[in-house]
Amino acid sequence: MSPEEFIPALYIFALAAFLGYLVLTRVPPLLHTPLMSATNAISGISLVGSIVAAGAQHNTVGTWLGFIAVTCATINVVGGFWITERMLKFFKSKEEMKQKSEEKN
Amino acid sequence: MEYTIAFSYLIASLLFIYGLRCLTHPETARRGMHAAELGMLLAIIGTLLHHEIVSYEYIIAGFIIGGAIGAIMSHWVPMTALPQRTALSHAFGALAASLVGIAEYYTHHGHLGGFKITAISLEVLLGSLTTTGSLIAAAKLQGMLPGAPMTFKGQNLFNLTLIVVTVGLFGYLILNPATGWAFYLMMALAFVFGVMLVLPIGSADMPVVMALLNSYAGLAAAATGFAISNNVLIIAGTLDGFSGFILSIVMCKAMNRSITNVLFGAFGSPAADAGTAAEGEMREVILDDVATQMAYARQVVFVPGYGMATAQAQHVVRELCDSLEERGVTVKFAIHPVAGRMPGHMNVLLAEANVPYSQLYELEQINSDFPNTDVSVVIGANDVVNPDARDNPGSPIAGMPILEVDRSKTVIVLKRGKGKGFSGIENPLFFKPNTGMLYGDAKDSLAKLVHAVKEA
Numbered sequence: 001m002s003p004e005e006f007i008p009a010l011y012i013f014a015l016a017a018f019l020g021y022l023v024l025t026r027v028p029p030l031l032h033t034p035l036m037s038a039t040n041a042i043s044g045i046s047l048v049g050s051i052v053a054a055g056a057q058h059n060t061v062g063t064w065l066g067f068i069a070v071t072c073a074t075i076n077v078v079g080g081f082w083i084t085e086r087m088l089k090f091f092k093s094k095e096e097m098k099q100k101s102e103e104k105n
Numbered sequence: 106m107e108y109t110i111a112f113s114y115l116i117a118s119l120l121f122i123y124g125l126r127c128l129t130h131p132e133t134a135r136r137g138m139h140a141a142e143l144g145m146l147l148a149i150i151g152t153l154l155h156h157e158i159v160s161y162e163y164i165i166a167g168f169i170i171g172g173a174i175g176a177i178m179s180h181w182v183p184m185t186a187l188p189q190r191t192a193l194s195h196a197f198g199a200l201a202a203s204l205v206g207i208a209e210y211y212t213h214h215g216h217l218g219g220f221k222i223t224a225i226s227l228e229v230l231l232g233s234l235t236t237t238g239s240l241i242a243a244a245k246l247q248g249m250l251p252g253a254p255m256t257f258k259g260q261n262l263f264n265l266t267l268i269v270v271t272v273g274l275f276g277y278l279i280l281n282p283a284t285g286w287a288f289y290l291m292m293a294l295a296f297v298f299g300v301m302l303v304l305p306i307g308s309a310d311m312p313v314v315m316a317l318l319n320s321y322a323g324l325a326a327a328a329t330g331f332a333i334s335n336n337v338l339i340i341a342g343t344l345d346g347f348s349g350f351i352l353s354i355v356m357c358k359a360m361n362r363s364i365t366n367v368l369f370g371a372f373g374s375p376a377a378d379a380g381t382a383a384e385g386e387m388r389e390v391i392l393d394d395v396a397t398q399m400a401y402a403r404q405v406v407f408v409p410g411y412g413m414a415t416a417q418a419q420h421v422v423r424e425l426c427d428s429l430e431e432r433g434v435t436v437k438f439a440i441h442p443v444a445g446r447m448p449g450h451m452n453v454l455l456a457e458a459n460v461p462y463s464q465l466y467e468l469e470q471i472n473s474d475f476p477n478t479d480v481s482v483v484i485g486a487n488d489v490v491n492p493d494a495r496d497n498p499g500s501p502i503a504g505m506p507i508l509e510v511d512r513s514k515t516v517i518v519l520k521r522g523k524g525k526g527f528s529g530i531e532n533p534l535f536f537k538p539n540t541g542m543l544y545g546d547a548k549d550s551l552a553k554l555v556h557a558v559k560e561a
Contacts, residue, residue, distance in 0.1 A: 009331050020344045039344060043342055045117070046326045050167070054167060055155075056157040062211055078172045080179075083190070088134050
């Protein structure tokens with residue numbers, strides 16, 4: 001990585017950090033657990049690095065490390081989104097709750 | 106092809122940010138998650154087109170195995186076990202980042218420039234220590250390791266040496282990228298450091314540790330992005346890292362502690378003299394009287410703590426809440442930020458028990474409302490309602506924001522026995538004239554209350 005590559009990357013990092021601050025401080029404590037699992041799923045994006053490592057066939061060690069990394073990252077992507085959705089389904093407003101109990105009756 | 110991949114990453118980044126933005130309200134949250142999922146799918150498809158990829162067997166095998174494990178870990182896990190499950194996924198995420206870094210180093214065999222070796226080293230450092238740290242946290246939360254802080258003689262000296270050597274190796278590597286032994290030794294020490302970092306931290310401080318590990322896992326992913334010059338990785342990793350960072354600050358504020366104090370304070374061994382010894386007698390109340398009080402109240406506020414979750418009492422609480430509302434009583438829930446074992450945990454537990462989110466109140470929203478409350482019911486919470494934190498500067502928890510239940514007309518505390526409880530800190534609330542103690546198993550008492558309120 002040359003300075004010409006590093007500086008733009010640093011820009012992206014700094015801007016993402018600032019944007020993250022603006023967006024994430026507005027998430028209410030009510031949703032802090034789903035926030036943690038959602039960001040966990042999103043950071044499973046390291047999958048894209050793992051995929052290249054697993055598929056590039058530079059050497060056996062790299063391929064195997066890549067394979068384990070793909071597995072771990074996929075666990076986070078699939079598991080993270082799955083459990084976030086499961087949690088978010090619980091959160092209902094009063095009206096939704098009433099509708100639901102009426103449907104039952 | 107290059108453009109297709111780059112474009113898929115750009116769209117993915119935007120969808121991730123949109124997805125997190127939607128998490129600001131429960132009504133839009135699910136829509137946001139769908140957007141983020143779409144973004145992830147686009148990024149993965151884009152990556153599969155990468156020109157360096159020559160074989161797909163290992164990738165597909167990883168997808169299938171990882172997908173199956175992820176689904177199993179998420180579909181059946183009970184909501185009370187969310188903290189340990191989340192800690193495990195931090196471990197997986199960090200391990201993935203760490204392994205990509207190791208593979209990268211191994212493949213290029215140290216023929217790396219200064220920026221790149223710095224990025225890879227950071228990635229492997231953060232990734233490795235988060236992996237083992239999260240595993241220890243998960244083991245503690247699951248009860249496989251004792252929840253109390255684990256300390257040994259010379260621990261500080263050992264940790265300090267560990268840090269100095271690891272940082273030294275990091276510096277050495279930047280100057281001599283091709284030194285393989287230094288790289289692998291640094292990695293090994295980082296794994297050890299993760300263990301040492303979390304062992305001395307007690308269960309009660311887990312919300313902070315969870316958030317901090319979340320932050321590290323994200324930063325490891327961001328460092329991966331620097332190492333392989335991938336922007337979507339930098340963006341997603343930074344968002345994750347920042348979210349964890351913000352959450353750990355929120356948690357620290359809620360306990361009035363600094364992050365360093367949580368990490369190195371070994372708080373779990375409380376001082377022998379824990380604040381002023383509270384004076385007077387605790388007043389025991391009779392269940393039927395409590396039921397009558399609640400049934401004829403205008404407003405009842407429930408204050409749930411982790412004790413409610415361990416007793417699995419949230420569904421009974423909700424039943425009690427229903428029968429009170431049928432009688433026209435206003436019912437609210439007061440949630441302290443550190444109620445539960447991870448940020449926001451209590452809200453999920455109550456939402457699962459079908460409590461609508463409009464009834465869940467944060468500390469700032471509810472505190473002004475306690476004077477208008479006829480009955481506050483404290484279930485398995487202790488420190489978060491301790492008036493000493495507000496009134497007594499000498500208390501070990503002085504300055505911690507509390508739910509001011511003592512300002513309500515009557516307080517009922519559901520408690521197993523007369524002991525001091527988890528933290529060992531005396532709670533003067535229990536001795537106040539407007540406080541009544543209802544001893545016994547919380548779930549049991551609540552079930553009886555449901556019945557008694559219907560009769561009242």
